[in-house]
Amino acid sequence: MNPGFSFEIKKQNGLARVGTIHTPHGDIQTPCFVGAATRATVKALTFAQMKELGSQAILANTYHLLLAPGVDLIEKAGGLSKFTSYEGPTFTDSGGFQILSLPSAKVDFEGVTFKSHINGDKLRMTPESSMQAQWKIGADIHMAFDCVADSRDHDVMLKAMKRTHEWLPIDIAEHQKLAKEAEANGKPYQALYAVVQGGTFEDLRRESAEFMKDLPVDGFGIGSLYTTEDETPNIIKLTNEILPQNKPRHLLGMGSEPRDLFYGALYGCDTFDCVGPTRQARNGAIYTKNGRVNIKNARFKEDFNPIDEGCECYCCKHYSAAYLHHLFKTDEITGKTLASIHNEYFIVHTVDLIREAILNDTLEDYMKDFLAKYYN
RNA sequence: GCUGGGAUAGCGAAGUGGUCAAACGCAUCAGACUGUAAAUCUGCCGGCUCACGCCUUCGUAGGUUCGACUCCUACUCCCAGCA
Numbered sequence: 471m472n473p474g475f476s477f478e479i480k481k482q483n484g485l486a487r488v489g490t491i492h493t494p495h496g497d498i499q500t501p502c503f504v505g506a507a508t509r510a511t512v513k514a515l516t517f518a519q520m521k522e523l524g525s526q527a528i529l530a531n532t533y534h535l536l537l538a539p540g541v542d543l544i545e546k547a548g549g550l551s552k553f554t555s556y557e558g559p560t561f562t563d564s565g566g567f568q569i570l571s572l573p574s575a576k577v578d579f580e581g582v583t584f585k586s587h588i589n590g591d592k593l594r595m596t597p598e599s600s601m602q603a604q605w606k607i608g609a610d611i612h613m614a615f616d617c618v619a620d621s622r623d624h625d626v627m628l629k630a631m632k633r634t635h636e637w638l639p640i641d642i643a644e645h646q647k648l649a650k651e652a653e654a655n656g657k658p659y660q661a662l663y664a665v666v667q668g669g670t671f672e673d674l675r676r677e678s679a680e681f682m683k684d685l686p687v688d689g690f691g692i693g694s695l696y697t698t699e700d701e702t703p704n705i706i707k708l709t710n711e712i713l714p715q716n717k718p719r720h721l722l723g724m725g726s727e728p729r730d731l732f733y734g735a736l737y738g739c740d741t742f743d744c745v746g747p748t749r750q751a752r753n754g755a756i757y758t759k760n761g762r763v764n765i766k767n768a769r770f771k772e773d774f775n776p777i778d779e780g781c782e783c784y785c786c787k788h789y790s791a792a793y794l795h796h797l798f799k800t801d802e803i804t805g806k807t808l809a810s811i812h813n814e815y816f817i818v819h820t821v822d823l824i825r826e827a828i829l830n831d832t833l834e835d836y837m838k839d840f841l842a843k844y845y846n
Numbered sequence: 847g848c849u850g851g852g853a854u855a856g857c858g859a860a861g862u863g864g865u866c867a868a869a870c871g872c873a874u875c876a877g878a879c880u881g882u883a884a885a886u887c888u889g890c891c892g893g894c895u896c897a898c899g900c901c902u903u904c905g906u907a908g909g910u911u912c913g914a915c916u917c918c919u920a921c922u923c924c925c926a927g928c929a
Contacts (some may be wrong), residue, residue: 508882529881567881613881664880687876697880726880745882752885755878768875806885 473663475610475688477740481829483602485710485738488500488828491689491718493559493610494658495551496524497507500718500740501828503725503821504561505814506748509534510544510554513748514623514803514810517556523783523815524822527558528558529743533565533595533605537588541606549608559744560609564600564665566616567693567723577617597637601644605660613722614641615693620696627669630694631678634667645728661688663720666709670693671702679712689718692739696723703733710738726842728757728820732837735824747817752808754798757816761844765809770795783815784808 474494481488483827491498498504505512505520507528512520530550532802535541547553550560563822569575580654581596595603600615615637619630639810645662652659664687668674682690690713694824695702710719721739722810726746734742758778763770765777777794784809785794797805820840828838 494924504884513882514885517912531881534882563881565881568883572883618881662868691881695880720881723881730880744880745884746880747883749884749886750879753879753887764877766876801885803885 474659483828483831485707486736486828487806488825489740492752495559495610498559501735501821501824501825502526502741502816504529504741506743506745508737514752514806519811521661524818528556529561529563530609531563531565531568532600533568535607536603537586541603545606561611562604562607562609564613564615565595569595570618589781597640598644601648605648611661611663614638614662614664616667616693618694624671627674628669631667631674635681638664642680662687663687663691665691667692667694670699670705672708675705675709676712679709683713691720691722693722703737706734706739707737709740725817729841731821736833747813748810751813752806756809759843761846765794766798783812785812
Protein backbone atom coordinates (compact mmCIF):
# COMPACT_ATOMS: atom_id res chain seq x y z
CA MET A 471 0.00 0.00 0.00
CA ASN A 472 1.28 3.41 -0.94
CA PRO A 473 1.80 5.81 1.94
CA GLY A 474 -0.85 8.47 2.12
CA PHE A 475 -3.32 6.64 -0.09
CA SER A 476 -5.48 3.70 0.80
CA PHE A 477 -8.99 2.38 0.51
CA GLU A 478 -10.93 0.45 3.06
CA ILE A 479 -14.34 -1.11 2.71
CA LYS A 480 -16.64 -0.86 5.71
CA LYS A 481 -19.67 -2.57 4.34
CA GLN A 482 -20.45 -4.57 1.26
CA ASN A 483 -23.81 -5.70 -0.07
CA GLY A 484 -23.64 -7.35 -3.44
CA LEU A 485 -21.47 -5.08 -5.53
CA ALA A 486 -22.51 -2.01 -3.55
CA ARG A 487 -20.11 -0.94 -0.86
CA VAL A 488 -19.39 1.78 1.67
CA GLY A 489 -15.81 2.70 2.26
CA THR A 490 -13.20 5.32 2.92
CA ILE A 491 -10.52 6.59 0.57
CA HIS A 492 -7.62 7.98 2.57
CA THR A 493 -5.60 10.67 0.80
CA PRO A 494 -2.86 13.06 1.91
CA HIS A 495 -5.50 15.81 1.94
CA GLY A 496 -8.09 13.92 3.91
CA ASP A 497 -10.58 11.10 3.71
CA ILE A 498 -13.45 10.56 1.34
CA GLN A 499 -16.41 8.62 2.63
CA THR A 500 -17.75 6.61 -0.27
CA PRO A 501 -19.91 6.45 -2.27
CA CYS A 502 -19.24 10.13 -2.87
CA PHE A 503 -20.07 12.68 -5.51
CA VAL A 504 -16.95 14.68 -6.39
CA GLY A 505 -17.48 18.27 -7.47
CA ALA A 506 -16.32 19.23 -10.95
CA ALA A 507 -13.72 21.98 -10.62
CA THR A 508 -12.43 21.78 -14.16
CA ARG A 509 -10.40 24.99 -14.14
CA ALA A 510 -9.52 24.70 -10.47
CA THR A 511 -12.83 26.17 -9.40
CA VAL A 512 -16.35 24.92 -9.09
CA LYS A 513 -18.09 27.43 -11.32
CA ALA A 514 -20.08 30.06 -9.43
CA LEU A 515 -19.19 28.58 -6.03
CA THR A 516 -16.53 29.21 -3.42
CA PHE A 517 -14.86 26.28 -1.69
CA ALA A 518 -16.43 27.50 1.54
CA GLN A 519 -19.84 27.06 -0.07
CA MET A 520 -18.81 23.64 -1.34
CA LYS A 521 -17.78 22.65 2.17
CA GLU A 522 -21.02 23.94 3.63
CA LEU A 523 -23.14 21.97 1.17
CA GLY A 524 -21.30 18.83 2.16
CA SER A 525 -18.86 18.32 -0.71
CA GLN A 526 -15.94 16.06 0.19
CA ALA A 527 -13.69 16.35 -2.84
CA ILE A 528 -13.20 18.06 -6.19
CA LEU A 529 -11.90 17.09 -9.61
CA ALA A 530 -9.86 19.42 -11.83
CA ASN A 531 -8.85 18.92 -15.42
CA THR A 532 -5.33 18.59 -16.75
CA TYR A 533 -6.18 19.84 -20.23
CA HIS A 534 -7.75 23.03 -18.95
CA LEU A 535 -5.04 23.72 -16.41
CA LEU A 536 -2.38 23.05 -19.02
CA LEU A 537 -3.82 25.84 -21.17
CA ALA A 538 -4.38 28.19 -18.26
CA PRO A 539 -2.66 29.00 -16.01
CA GLY A 540 -0.17 26.29 -17.03
CA VAL A 541 0.93 23.35 -14.92
CA ASP A 542 4.35 24.86 -14.20
CA LEU A 543 2.67 27.83 -12.60
CA ILE A 544 0.54 25.59 -10.41
CA GLU A 545 3.65 23.68 -9.38
CA LYS A 546 5.36 26.95 -8.62
CA ALA A 547 2.38 28.01 -6.51
CA GLY A 548 2.88 24.88 -4.44
CA GLY A 549 0.38 22.61 -6.17
CA LEU A 550 -3.36 22.62 -6.70
CA SER A 551 -4.21 22.66 -3.01
CA LYS A 552 -2.00 25.63 -2.17
CA PHE A 553 -2.85 27.48 -5.37
CA THR A 554 -6.60 27.24 -4.80
CA SER A 555 -6.60 27.24 -1.00
CA TYR A 556 -8.77 24.16 -1.26
CA GLU A 557 -7.88 21.89 1.59
CA GLY A 558 -9.73 18.68 0.78
CA PRO A 559 -8.95 15.68 -1.40
CA THR A 560 -8.51 16.37 -5.10
CA PHE A 561 -8.65 14.45 -8.36
CA THR A 562 -7.38 15.38 -11.78
CA ASP A 563 -8.69 14.03 -15.00
CA SER A 564 -5.95 13.24 -17.49
CA GLY A 565 -7.12 15.55 -20.26
CA GLY A 566 -7.74 12.65 -22.58
CA PHE A 567 -11.47 13.14 -22.65
CA GLN A 568 -11.25 16.87 -23.39
CA ILE A 569 -8.50 16.62 -25.97
CA LEU A 570 -10.19 13.82 -27.84
CA SER A 571 -13.41 15.75 -27.97
CA LEU A 572 -11.67 18.57 -29.84
CA PRO A 573 -12.32 18.56 -33.58
CA SER A 574 -8.59 19.07 -34.17
CA ALA A 575 -7.55 15.93 -32.24
CA LYS A 576 -5.39 13.49 -34.17
CA VAL A 577 -4.47 10.25 -32.43
CA ASP A 578 -1.33 8.35 -33.28
CA PHE A 579 0.54 5.51 -31.65
CA GLU A 580 2.24 7.68 -29.07
CA GLY A 581 -0.29 10.33 -28.22
CA VAL A 582 -2.65 13.02 -29.43
CA THR A 583 -1.93 16.20 -31.38
CA PHE A 584 -4.54 18.90 -31.03
CA LYS A 585 -5.16 22.62 -31.13
CA SER A 586 -5.89 24.72 -28.08
CA HIS A 587 -9.54 25.77 -28.10
CA ILE A 588 -8.42 29.09 -26.67
CA ASN A 589 -5.82 30.32 -29.15
CA GLY A 590 -5.35 27.54 -31.69
CA ASP A 591 -1.83 26.65 -30.51
CA LYS A 592 -0.76 23.29 -31.83
CA LEU A 593 -0.17 21.07 -28.80
CA ARG A 594 0.57 17.47 -28.06
CA MET A 595 -0.20 15.19 -25.18
CA THR A 596 1.13 11.73 -24.52
CA PRO A 597 0.75 9.34 -21.60
CA GLU A 598 4.09 10.60 -20.27
CA SER A 599 3.24 14.27 -20.61
CA SER A 600 -0.17 13.80 -18.99
CA MET A 601 1.44 12.03 -16.03
CA GLN A 602 4.05 14.77 -15.73
CA ALA A 603 1.40 17.48 -15.91
CA GLN A 604 -0.73 15.78 -13.28
CA TRP A 605 2.21 15.40 -10.92
CA LYS A 606 2.92 19.10 -11.30
CA ILE A 607 -0.69 19.95 -10.56
CA GLY A 608 -0.41 17.64 -7.61
CA ALA A 609 -3.90 16.29 -7.04
CA ASP A 610 -4.27 13.30 -4.75
CA ILE A 611 -5.71 11.05 -7.43
CA HIS A 612 -4.74 11.04 -11.12
CA MET A 613 -6.40 9.42 -14.10
CA ALA A 614 -4.40 7.52 -16.68
CA PHE A 615 -4.23 9.16 -20.10
CA ASP A 616 -6.81 7.14 -21.99
CA CYS A 617 -8.07 7.10 -25.53
CA VAL A 618 -11.71 8.03 -25.24
CA ALA A 619 -14.32 7.52 -27.93
CA ASP A 620 -18.03 8.19 -28.21
CA SER A 621 -19.55 5.82 -30.66
CA ARG A 622 -22.02 3.00 -31.09
CA ASP A 623 -19.62 1.47 -33.59
CA HIS A 624 -17.91 -1.60 -32.17
CA ASP A 625 -14.85 -1.14 -34.32
CA VAL A 626 -14.35 2.48 -33.24
CA MET A 627 -14.62 1.50 -29.59
CA LEU A 628 -12.32 -1.47 -30.07
CA LYS A 629 -9.60 0.76 -31.53
CA ALA A 630 -9.92 3.29 -28.72
CA MET A 631 -9.74 0.53 -26.15
CA LYS A 632 -6.66 -1.03 -27.77
CA ARG A 633 -4.95 2.33 -27.84
CA THR A 634 -5.80 2.87 -24.18
CA HIS A 635 -4.30 -0.49 -23.36
CA GLU A 636 -1.13 0.38 -25.26
CA TRP A 637 -0.81 3.63 -23.38
CA LEU A 638 -1.60 2.34 -19.91
CA PRO A 639 1.78 0.66 -19.22
CA ILE A 640 3.46 3.87 -20.31
CA ASP A 641 1.21 5.84 -17.92
CA ILE A 642 2.12 3.49 -15.10
CA ALA A 643 5.87 3.52 -15.79
CA GLU A 644 5.99 7.29 -15.93
CA HIS A 645 3.81 7.56 -12.85
CA GLN A 646 6.09 5.24 -10.88
CA LYS A 647 9.14 7.19 -11.97
CA LEU A 648 7.53 10.45 -10.84
CA ALA A 649 6.38 8.86 -7.60
CA LYS A 650 9.96 7.87 -6.80
CA GLU A 651 11.17 11.37 -7.52
CA ALA A 652 8.47 12.76 -5.27
CA GLU A 653 9.34 10.38 -2.49
CA ALA A 654 13.00 11.36 -2.77
CA ASN A 655 11.95 14.97 -2.42
CA GLY A 656 9.73 14.25 0.56
CA LYS A 657 6.52 14.96 -1.31
CA PRO A 658 3.31 13.04 -0.68
CA TYR A 659 2.22 10.16 -2.89
CA GLN A 660 -0.29 10.81 -5.63
CA ALA A 661 -2.49 7.93 -6.69
CA LEU A 662 -3.15 6.68 -10.20
CA TYR A 663 -6.39 5.21 -11.54
CA ALA A 664 -6.49 3.20 -14.78
CA VAL A 665 -9.54 3.95 -16.92
CA VAL A 666 -11.61 1.10 -18.33
CA GLN A 667 -12.88 1.58 -21.88
CA GLY A 668 -15.25 -0.26 -24.19
CA GLY A 669 -18.29 1.99 -24.57
CA THR A 670 -21.53 0.06 -24.25
CA PHE A 671 -20.10 -3.20 -25.59
CA GLU A 672 -20.01 -6.03 -23.09
CA ASP A 673 -17.18 -7.92 -24.77
CA LEU A 674 -14.96 -4.83 -24.88
CA ARG A 675 -15.72 -3.87 -21.29
CA ARG A 676 -14.82 -7.35 -20.14
CA GLU A 677 -11.63 -7.35 -22.15
CA SER A 678 -10.66 -3.93 -20.84
CA ALA A 679 -11.40 -4.75 -17.21
CA GLU A 680 -9.56 -8.06 -17.49
CA PHE A 681 -6.59 -6.28 -19.03
CA MET A 682 -6.40 -3.78 -16.18
CA LYS A 683 -7.47 -5.69 -13.10
CA ASP A 684 -4.02 -6.88 -12.03
CA LEU A 685 -1.99 -3.85 -13.07
CA PRO A 686 -0.22 -1.88 -10.34
CA VAL A 687 -2.64 1.03 -10.08
CA ASP A 688 -4.39 2.46 -7.04
CA GLY A 689 -7.89 2.42 -8.42
CA PHE A 690 -9.98 2.50 -11.56
CA GLY A 691 -11.99 4.90 -13.59
CA ILE A 692 -14.85 3.80 -15.77
CA GLY A 693 -14.78 5.92 -18.88
CA SER A 694 -16.58 6.41 -22.16
CA LEU A 695 -20.05 6.14 -20.71
CA TYR A 696 -21.76 9.31 -21.77
CA THR A 697 -25.46 9.09 -21.32
CA THR A 698 -27.87 6.79 -19.65
CA GLU A 699 -28.35 4.08 -22.18
CA ASP A 700 -30.33 0.97 -21.46
CA GLU A 701 -27.06 -0.96 -21.32
CA THR A 702 -25.31 1.42 -18.92
CA PRO A 703 -26.21 -0.24 -15.60
CA ASN A 704 -25.25 -3.64 -16.92
CA ILE A 705 -21.95 -2.32 -18.31
CA ILE A 706 -21.07 -0.86 -14.93
CA LYS A 707 -22.06 -4.08 -13.23
CA LEU A 708 -20.04 -6.43 -15.37
CA THR A 709 -17.02 -4.12 -15.25
CA ASN A 710 -17.01 -3.99 -11.47
CA GLU A 711 -17.52 -7.74 -11.24
CA ILE A 712 -14.14 -8.09 -12.90
CA LEU A 713 -12.22 -5.24 -11.24
CA PRO A 714 -10.58 -6.08 -7.90
CA GLN A 715 -12.80 -5.45 -4.91
CA ASN A 716 -10.15 -3.82 -2.79
CA LYS A 717 -9.50 -0.81 -5.00
CA PRO A 718 -11.74 2.23 -5.46
CA ARG A 719 -13.64 2.88 -8.69
CA HIS A 720 -14.57 6.23 -10.10
CA LEU A 721 -17.42 6.55 -12.59
CA LEU A 722 -16.19 9.30 -14.86
CA GLY A 723 -18.55 12.06 -15.89
CA MET A 724 -21.79 10.46 -14.78
CA GLY A 725 -24.21 12.22 -12.48
CA SER A 726 -26.29 14.64 -14.49
CA GLU A 727 -29.16 12.19 -14.13
CA PRO A 728 -29.64 10.96 -10.56
CA ARG A 729 -30.39 7.44 -11.77
CA ASP A 730 -26.78 7.15 -12.94
CA LEU A 731 -25.61 7.59 -9.36
CA PHE A 732 -27.96 4.92 -8.09
CA TYR A 733 -26.94 2.40 -10.70
CA GLY A 734 -23.31 3.33 -10.26
CA ALA A 735 -23.39 2.81 -6.50
CA LEU A 736 -25.60 -0.25 -6.71
CA TYR A 737 -23.08 -1.87 -9.01
CA GLY A 738 -19.96 -0.98 -7.10
CA CYS A 739 -18.73 2.50 -8.01
CA ASP A 740 -17.29 4.54 -5.15
CA THR A 741 -16.93 8.03 -6.54
CA PHE A 742 -18.56 10.08 -9.28
CA ASP A 743 -17.98 13.40 -10.91
CA CYS A 744 -20.13 15.37 -13.28
CA VAL A 745 -20.46 18.89 -14.60
CA GLY A 746 -24.20 18.42 -14.89
CA PRO A 747 -25.34 19.75 -11.51
CA THR A 748 -23.49 23.05 -11.77
CA ARG A 749 -23.90 23.55 -15.50
CA GLN A 750 -27.58 22.89 -15.37
CA ALA A 751 -27.88 25.14 -12.33
CA ARG A 752 -26.30 28.00 -14.25
CA ASN A 753 -28.79 27.40 -17.01
CA GLY A 754 -31.77 27.35 -14.67
CA ALA A 755 -32.47 23.60 -14.53
CA ILE A 756 -33.03 22.70 -10.90
CA TYR A 757 -33.20 19.22 -9.43
CA THR A 758 -36.09 18.50 -7.13
CA LYS A 759 -37.38 15.33 -5.50
CA ASN A 760 -40.15 15.33 -8.09
CA GLY A 761 -37.91 15.76 -11.11
CA ARG A 762 -36.04 18.52 -12.82
CA VAL A 763 -37.66 21.92 -13.25
CA ASN A 764 -36.78 25.08 -15.13
CA ILE A 765 -36.71 27.95 -12.65
CA LYS A 766 -37.26 30.42 -15.49
CA ASN A 767 -40.73 29.03 -16.18
CA ALA A 768 -43.52 31.53 -15.58
CA ARG A 769 -45.18 29.22 -13.07
CA PHE A 770 -42.52 30.11 -10.47
CA LYS A 771 -43.12 33.84 -10.66
CA GLU A 772 -45.28 33.90 -7.55
CA ASP A 773 -44.24 30.65 -5.94
CA PHE A 774 -43.07 31.67 -2.50
CA ASN A 775 -42.15 28.16 -1.41
CA PRO A 776 -38.62 26.80 -1.70
CA ILE A 777 -37.88 25.37 -5.13
CA ASP A 778 -37.49 21.93 -3.51
CA GLU A 779 -39.74 21.76 -0.48
CA GLY A 780 -37.99 20.17 2.48
CA CYS A 781 -34.50 20.51 0.99
CA GLU A 782 -31.89 21.41 3.61
CA CYS A 783 -29.56 23.38 1.33
CA TYR A 784 -28.73 27.03 1.96
CA CYS A 785 -30.77 28.10 -1.06
CA CYS A 786 -33.92 26.24 -0.10
CA LYS A 787 -33.67 27.14 3.59
CA HIS A 788 -33.47 30.85 2.83
CA TYR A 789 -35.07 31.65 -0.50
CA SER A 790 -38.28 31.11 -2.40
CA ALA A 791 -38.69 29.83 -5.91
CA ALA A 792 -40.09 33.26 -6.79
CA TYR A 793 -36.87 34.95 -5.68
CA LEU A 794 -34.71 32.49 -7.57
CA HIS A 795 -36.98 32.96 -10.59
CA HIS A 796 -36.49 36.72 -10.34
CA LEU A 797 -32.69 36.37 -10.13
CA PHE A 798 -32.67 34.23 -13.26
CA LYS A 799 -35.06 36.44 -15.21
CA THR A 800 -32.91 39.45 -14.45
CA ASP A 801 -29.70 37.51 -15.05
CA GLU A 802 -28.23 38.20 -11.63
CA ILE A 803 -25.15 36.09 -10.97
CA THR A 804 -26.31 35.32 -7.46
CA GLY A 805 -29.10 33.26 -8.99
CA LYS A 806 -26.52 30.99 -10.62
CA THR A 807 -24.69 30.69 -7.32
CA LEU A 808 -27.82 29.79 -5.35
CA ALA A 809 -28.96 27.34 -8.01
CA SER A 810 -25.50 25.78 -8.06
CA ILE A 811 -25.54 25.42 -4.29
CA HIS A 812 -28.88 23.67 -4.52
CA ASN A 813 -28.05 21.33 -7.40
CA GLU A 814 -24.64 20.42 -6.05
CA TYR A 815 -26.17 19.82 -2.63
CA PHE A 816 -28.96 17.77 -4.16
CA ILE A 817 -26.56 15.42 -5.91
CA VAL A 818 -23.98 15.27 -3.10
CA HIS A 819 -26.74 14.67 -0.58
CA THR A 820 -28.43 12.03 -2.71
CA VAL A 821 -25.17 10.10 -2.81
CA ASP A 822 -24.78 10.60 0.94
CA LEU A 823 -28.19 8.99 1.38
CA ILE A 824 -27.16 6.18 -0.95
CA ARG A 825 -24.19 5.61 1.38
CA GLU A 826 -26.47 5.46 4.41
CA ALA A 827 -28.86 3.18 2.59
CA ILE A 828 -26.08 0.72 1.79
CA LEU A 829 -25.07 0.75 5.46
CA ASN A 830 -28.69 0.07 6.43
CA ASP A 831 -29.27 -2.51 3.69
CA THR A 832 -32.05 -0.37 2.27
CA LEU A 833 -30.49 0.77 -0.99
CA GLU A 834 -32.97 -0.95 -3.26
CA ASP A 835 -35.94 0.53 -1.40
CA TYR A 836 -34.44 4.00 -1.39
CA MET A 837 -33.57 3.73 -5.04
CA LYS A 838 -37.01 2.52 -6.03
CA ASP A 839 -38.65 5.27 -4.03
CA PHE A 840 -36.37 8.02 -5.30
CA LEU A 841 -36.55 7.05 -8.95
CA ALA A 842 -40.33 6.67 -8.86
CA LYS A 843 -40.69 10.23 -7.55
CA TYR A 844 -37.99 11.77 -9.70
CA TYR A 845 -38.94 10.18 -12.99
CA ASN A 846 -42.67 10.07 -12.29
C1' G B 847 -48.76 79.13 -35.16
C1' C B 848 -44.70 78.21 -38.86
C1' U B 849 -40.80 74.90 -40.89
C1' G B 850 -38.72 70.26 -41.10
C1' G B 851 -38.60 64.93 -39.47
C1' G B 852 -41.40 60.75 -37.93
C1' A B 853 -45.58 57.11 -36.82
C1' U B 854 -44.03 49.14 -38.82
C1' A B 855 -45.69 43.12 -34.47
C1' G B 856 -44.66 43.72 -26.52
C1' C B 857 -40.18 47.21 -27.22
C1' G B 858 -36.22 48.94 -30.54
C1' A B 859 -35.49 48.77 -35.67
C1' A B 860 -35.13 47.21 -41.26
C1' G B 861 -38.12 47.66 -45.47
C1' U B 862 -39.16 52.24 -49.42
C1' G B 863 -44.51 49.94 -55.68
C1' G B 864 -45.15 43.28 -56.31
C1' U B 865 -40.94 37.56 -53.91
C1' C B 866 -43.85 41.17 -46.64
C1' A B 867 -46.98 38.06 -41.77
C1' A B 868 -42.87 41.66 -42.51
C1' A B 869 -35.06 41.08 -41.75
C1' C B 870 -32.35 41.80 -37.21
C1' G B 871 -31.92 42.67 -31.84
C1' C B 872 -34.30 42.57 -27.13
C1' A B 873 -38.29 40.83 -24.32
C1' U B 874 -41.96 36.78 -23.86
C1' C B 875 -42.98 31.41 -23.85
C1' A B 876 -40.75 26.66 -23.93
C1' G B 877 -36.72 22.93 -24.59
C1' A B 878 -31.65 20.92 -24.16
C1' C B 879 -27.29 20.29 -21.19
C1' U B 880 -23.56 13.71 -18.14
C1' G B 881 -14.53 12.80 -17.19
C1' U B 882 -17.36 21.79 -18.61
C1' A B 883 -14.44 25.17 -25.99
C1' A B 884 -21.13 25.72 -22.06
C1' A B 885 -23.16 32.54 -17.27
C1' U B 886 -24.06 28.16 -23.36
C1' C B 887 -27.16 26.34 -27.25
C1' U B 888 -32.07 25.41 -29.68
C1' G B 889 -37.15 26.23 -30.90
C1' C B 890 -41.36 29.47 -30.72
C1' C B 891 -42.56 34.33 -31.11
C1' G B 892 -50.27 38.46 -35.43
C1' G B 893 -54.87 35.01 -35.51
C1' C B 894 -57.01 30.06 -36.89
C1' U B 895 -54.99 25.03 -38.15
C1' C B 896 -51.68 18.77 -36.53
C1' A B 897 -50.39 20.32 -41.37
C1' C B 898 -50.93 22.06 -46.66
C1' G B 899 -53.05 26.54 -46.02
C1' C B 900 -56.43 30.46 -44.90
C1' C B 901 -57.48 35.21 -42.60
C1' U B 902 -56.28 40.18 -40.48
C1' U B 903 -52.06 43.70 -40.05
C1' C B 904 -47.40 48.44 -41.08
C1' G B 905 -51.06 55.91 -36.91
C1' U B 906 -56.62 57.05 -38.92
C1' A B 907 -59.75 57.91 -43.23
C1' G B 908 -59.89 58.29 -48.30
C1' G B 909 -57.44 58.12 -53.22
C1' U B 910 -53.93 56.55 -57.42
C1' U B 911 -52.51 51.56 -59.30
C1' C B 912 -53.53 45.13 -62.04
C1' G B 913 -50.96 45.50 -57.21
C1' A B 914 -49.29 49.99 -51.68
C1' C B 915 -45.75 49.36 -45.48
C1' U B 916 -43.85 51.78 -49.82
C1' C B 917 -47.01 57.19 -54.18
C1' C B 918 -51.06 61.30 -53.34
C1' U B 919 -54.78 64.01 -49.98
C1' A B 920 -56.84 65.11 -45.29
C1' C B 921 -56.78 64.26 -40.21
C1' U B 922 -54.52 62.61 -35.30
C1' C B 923 -50.31 62.19 -32.38
C1' C B 924 -44.89 62.54 -31.45
C1' C B 925 -39.95 64.97 -32.00
C1' A B 926 -36.62 69.08 -33.32
C1' G B 927 -35.93 74.20 -34.69
C1' C B 928 -38.26 78.99 -35.14
C1' A B 929 -42.00 82.26 -33.32
